Amino acid sequence: MSVVEQRHTSTPTYGDVNRDVLATLRPPGNLYFAWMSIVGLLLTCFFLAWTYQIFVGMGSAGKRVPQMWAMYITTFVFWIGIGHAGTLISAVLYLFRARWRTSIYRGAEAMTIFAVMTAGLFPLIHAGRMWFAYFLLPYPNQRDLWPNFKSPLVWDVFAISTYLSISTVFFIVGLIPDVAALRDGSTGWRRRIYAMLSLGWEGSDSQWRHYRRAYGLLAALATPLVLSVHSVVSWDFAMALVPGWHSTLFAPFFVDGAIFSGFAMVLVLILPMRYFFRLDAYITDRHLDYMAKLILVTGLVLTYFYVCELFTSWYSGDHIEKASLFWRLSSTYWWALATMYFCNCVAPLILFWKPARTSPSWLYVVSILVLIGMWFERFNIIVPSLGHDFYPYTWGIYVPTVTDSTIVIGSFAWFFLLFLGFIKVMPSLSVVEVKETLPPPMKDAVHGGHH
């Protein structure tokens, strides 16, 4: 409480917001370039590994029967999940009028788009001959045969491309008035570029009128989209008969896990941003507290789903299902399962303790653990389930190779390259929405409640 009250005494003004957001775009220091170098190095390894895989073949990625889906699809699902927090913050919390979203939503939206762009690489890498990626588009072949629209994999193409498009539209709409503010605060060639990107926005009453209505409608469209995307991704698995996959639990289970990991990634990005850009006046301890609570709640729900998953497998009486579960718990991949349970069920429990919810270092540790845990969750769904299905002669163990591990690690470099680039060319804090949460400047009258 004392922290919150302290902040109120030094509320920023509208002018402060413009100044502080412009300050984030100043030429970066050595630390920034040091990070960029590391990221660039990893990304080079990524492209080298990919080139090697194209040259040598999919065997170099450890792909063999039965685990034709392994690290690539794991990482694909992981990155799609990361994206969810951004849309949740920008759409669902907007409709619920949660005012605290304003200072984190721009960063979270950028994270969503970059995460989906990272995820989008993996079906291409996984497909091997990615120059045939246009096969995914709905068009007929020479014999007039179209894609099978009853296949969850085709649903997935539609779901992911719609998600990327709508998130981008949302992002662009939010940026227009902010870029106009940057335009008016900068000079020279920057001003000309921002003027073009802002579409000549002037903030007149008729522009705002349509803008506000459009924003609300986009939020209303994006809200069901948040829930649908990871449900559709989960049906890639749940529609198959593989033991460990074939479950109606999967859609809510995936959506909850996505939001859980997404908020962890938001914290991983927002905490350093707050520290280096000195944004404590905007991203306060209250914001950290709320995000920590969301991680805690989704983590507890996830724990419940894990228990459900174990229980339904056991209670089903299905011999194959039970055997698959027992193998997963006790054999080759038990350590991956143990890591997942620790990171996703035990580690977030520290957030019941209030000082941990507002401490950047505790939150950082928990967030990293959650991200590791959620990556392993997808690994545990995909690899052990495929490795132990109906017939003993189809059983097998997957071992990662240098090639696919490099590509997975390199995907993080790709994501951070995009994000680090973004924070230096675009406002990572929404000028307009932060101002909306401040008391409007009044000369005589005290600001009455209009809510």
Place this chain on the structure above:
Amino acid sequence: MVATTNTVVGVFAHVDTTVRALEELRAKGYHDLTVYTPIPVHEIEDVLERDRPVSRVRVFTLLGGLVGLVAAWLLTQWTSMKWGLFVGGKPPIGFPVSPPYIVIMFEMMVLFGGVATLIGMVVLGRLPRFRRSASYDPRFTNDRFGVAVHCAPERSPSVRDILRGAGADEVRA
């Protein structure tokens, strides 16, 4: 008539003075106003929206969404009829819709609806603008509110008085 219109701009630092000026201008019969604000402000919108219909962006959204929905329905049903294959023991098409196609229809509805909303906002908001309006000031995206009154030249002195009387920091023509 159009050629002889003058524009008087008042620059305000506060919301309440801006609202006062707007109320006064409307009471005196000036309705051709452009108000510039750094953020959408409820108090100012309350004055301006009083006798305006709701923004037509929602028409774009509705039409876009319906077009997407129908297009996806046609696409899935028509392509399934090209090769009438039974998949998983289910007939190639169902009426009104096969359950698996609902996913495609939903996604296309959201996609088309969202893009149409963006187009609606751009078209109705008269964007993009390649030239700055004469009454615009760069401070209007920072911390100042602007009221531009479009009126006959002979009335501009009285408009200036109203703006200044309401508490404008600066009045220019």
